[in-house]
Amino acid sequence: MQKDRIAILTYHNTRNYGAILQCYALQTIMKRLLKCDCDVLNYDCKYLSDVYKIKKIYENTGVKELVKWLLMNKHEKKLQCEFKKFMSDNIKLSPRYDSTNIINANDSYSVFVTGSDQVWNGKLNGNDENYYLSFVNENNLRFSYAASFGGSHLNKFEKYMIKNELPKFKAISVREENAITLINSNESSNIEACLVLDPTLLLTYSDWLGFVSKNDFFRKRKYILVYLIADTPSILSFAKKLAKVKKLDVICIHKSYRNFGGVTNVKDASVYEFLNYVYNAEYVVSSSFHGICFSINFHKNFFYELDNRKINNNSRIESLIGITNLKNREIVNGNNLFINDSIDYDEVEKKLKSYRDKSYEFIENIKSSR
Numbered sequence: 001m002q003k004d005r006i007a008i009l010t011y012h013n014t015r016n017y018g019a020i021l022q023c024y025a026l027q028t029i030m031k032r033l034l035k036c037d038c039d040v041l042n043y044d045c046k047y048l049s050d051v052y053k054i055k056k057i058y059e060n061t062g063v064k065e066l067v068k069w070l071l072m073n074k075h076e077k078k079l080q081c082e083f084k085k086f087m088s089d090n091i092k093l094s095p096r097y098d099s100t101n102i103i104n105a106n107d108s109y110s111v112f113v114t115g116s117d118q119v120w121n122g123k124l125n126g127n128d129e130n131y132y133l134s135f136v137n138e139n140n141l142r143f144s145y146a147a148s149f150g151g152s153h154l155n156k157f158e159k160y161m162i163k164n165e166l167p168k169f170k171a172i173s174v175r176e177e178n179a180i181t182l183i184n185s186n187e188s189s190n191i192e193a194c195l196v197l198d199p200t201l202l203l204t205y206s207d208w209l210g211f212v213s214k215n216d217f218f219r220k221r222k223y224i225l226v227y228l229i230a231d232t233p234s235i236l237s238f239a240k241k242l243a244k245v246k247k248l249d250v251i252c253i254h255k256s257y258r259n260f261g262g263v264t265n266v267k268d269a270s271v272y273e274f275l276n277y278v279y280n281a282e283y284v285v286s287s288s289f290h291g292i293c294f295s296i297n298f299h300k301n302f303f304y305e306l307d308n309r310k311i312n313n314n315s316r317i318e319s320l321i322g323i324t325n326l327k328n329r330e331i332v333n334g335n336n337l338f339i340n341d342s343i344d345y346d347e348v349e350k351k352l353k354s355y356r357d358k359s360y361e362f363i364e365n366i367k368s369s370r
Contacts, residue, residue: 018290047126082270121150176319230307234334
């Protein structure tokens with residue numbers, strides 16, 4: 001066994017900007033701080049693979065599903081190629097594993113880290129216990145970094161895994177305060193978990209600037225970027241009102257089969273293009289946690305709107321907004337009273353520093369634990 005090798009288990013093989021960028025960021029910062037080999041486990045979660053599988057035309061059932069396929073298939077294929085390229089260029093993967101052979105990873109790695117992202121959200125991964133590192137043998141060490149349950153309620157599987165698997169971890173860190181509450185309310189009050197930052201917030205402005213193109217394509221128009229993920233009631237109408245006041249265009253990145261009126265619809269931006277769209281925007285308006293993270297990384301004036309559904313993933317946004325004291329950037333009932341106020345990023349950076357230091361310390365302690 002190679003004792004100095006670390007494996008990260010996360011959502012690396014998806015067509016989601018936040019997922020692949022947090023994966024890149026965590027591997028990068030761990031290599032930088034720990035100065036050792038660190039691979040992302042190339043784990044094929046069947047449930048996730050089925051979710052992101054691009055269907056053949058004959059696999060569609062019903063007219064509505066076929067229409068959506070016809071409208072989105074070329075975009076999905078382009079995204080698949082672009083995400084694979086980013087991963088090939090920037091992320092070091094292990095050999096491929098699946099549920100039948102992931103236990104063999106114990107022969108190659110001595111430390112396993114699950115996270116970041118919603119690795120403990122059973123609804124996203126089909127209640128896959130491997131994201132709780134249940135396959136890791138007792139001779140190797142388990143950690144979580146910025147792991148998330150995604151929501152405010154636990155299902156039976158998640159409760160069972162907290163009670164039976166988390167006590168086997170050497171150290172646990174999570175991405176939102178609500179996750180600490182969920183862990184401690186589940187007959188596991190002896191489990192200590194600390195709050196750390198999403199790994200995308202651990203890399204510096206200049207780190208992310210390395211992905212920004214000099215191409216004038218992104219600079220020739222002045223625009224507001226809307227990045228849609230959650231079901232929010234008034235985010236587009238707010239962005240259009242803001243654009244009218246500020247005399248700007250609106251570019252909207254989304255994955256809906258529909259085209260939204262009055263905006264430039266972008267459905268297949270590469271990971272590189274996504275970062276460039278954020279960097280060059282005059283304003284960012286988003287319902288996405290990572291949309292907010294990269295607005296902060298690039299010191300953008302941004303506004304956000306929370307998901308209005310009863311069951312939602314708002315906790316991670318609310319936790320970050322609480323840390324940075326940026327509650328005044330929230331869109332409420334389609335409005336925000338601070339559209340003429342700029343964010344004081346000197347203050348934001350001061351507030352983030354203590355959390356960054358704590359996050360770096362958690363990662364550095366992985367090395368001393370071995």
